[in-house]
Amino acid sequence: MAKTESTFINMLLTLVIITGVSATILGFVYEATKGPIEVSKMKKKNAAIEAVVPAFTNNPGQESYDVEVEGGKVTFYPAKNGDEIVGYAAETYTMKGFAGLIKLMVGFLPDGTINNIAVLEHKETPGLGDKMEKSKSNFSVQFNGKNPETFKLSVTKDGGNVDAITASTISSRAYCDAVKRAYDALMKGGKK
Amino acid sequence: MNQLQNFTKGFIKENPVFVLILGMCPTLGVTTSALNGLGMGLATAFVLIMSNIVVAAVKGFIPDKVRIPSFIVIIASFVTIVELTMQAYLPDLFAQLGLFIPLIVVNCLVLGRAEAFASKNNILSSAIDGAGMGLGFAFALTLLGGVREILGSGAIFGNKFIEGDGMLVFVLAPGAFLALGYLIVIIKKLRKTA
Secondary structure: OOOOOOOHHHHHHHHHHHHHHHHHHHHHHHHHHHHHHHHHHHHHHHHHHHHHOOOOOOOHHHOOEEEEEOOEEEEEEEEEEOOEEEEEEEEEEEEEEOOEEEEEEEEEOOOOOEEEEEEEEOOOOOOOHHHHOOOOOOHHHHHOOOOOOOOOOOEHHHOOOEOOOOOOHHHHHHHHHHHHHHHHHHHHHHOO | OOHHHHHHOOOOOOOOOOOOOOOHHHHHHHOOOHHHHHHHHHHHHHHHHHHHHHHHHHOOOOOHHHHHHHHHHHHHHHHHHHHHHHHHHOHHHHHHHHHHOHHHHHOHHHHHHHHHHHOOOOHHHHHHHHHHHHHHHHHHHHHHHHHHHHHHHOEEOOEEOOOOOOOHHHOOHHHHHHHHHHHHHHHHHHHHHO
């Protein structure tokens, strides 16, 4: 097979055909994977909600609403058992992490007490800051059952009530910041 | 060179990571654990095999002057397919590898094999070369990830067998360079004596 000459029209045609075929194939793949991607994202979110609030019977993912605080927004997922609200899951974040963004799902009981917290997303240092994950250390457990009204949400070094992760004060501060944002949002109109 | 040699050369003799020193960005970036290394390696291997096959198949139609853009479009398409599929069916692995999956496009290993091998050989040899190189890359990444995981967190494939924290430096960025450097030395030594 002779090699195609590098004339303008040949080059143009080749590139048009290659990009056209690629785009078509990718279109199909995108369509085929769109559904499963949505489902797996939803599943992850629902699993996080389930982990932080008491048992519920509704679908919190469909009843979410946003509350604006300090230039950012916190998304709330109300958990209901029948018609009675049993808790709120708040998707909160902070940019103050050692590696930037940290996203948490904070579960509150109706009176504002923290029920449980799950980490959704973070890029903290493995072995240090990633101890905020429940599977890696007991850091996040100390928040459970505490009401931020009496439990000061900052590390002991800053005069708060939170025991920081050893050698990860920045990550611990960021974690507190995210939880505090969720609590502020809850107090500001997160309850419905 | 027969097909068997063509396949096995990717593991030790021309291992992309330890000998050719190609594709360093994902090598250093994602090998914090053996599982991440394996996932990344297999994703790259898939892209490498598929792009080698396609490049070998269409090489006759592609004018020389536009071969690099054509190869890159082909590679990018396969990378996007891997990315979407992984996001849909392996969301946990995708969350770990994240940014490095789209970066397979610019992995010089993939374009390097397309340019240096697939554009000069037939489809079968190119597929075998892609498989050998890809699996060699996966093997290297798993090995490096394993070493870093054992030293850094006292675990292998997520199973902790030493209590405590391990030598943290190996999980961090400098540890990648240290571990890789020593592995290259060991492989060099092995190749000399073999």
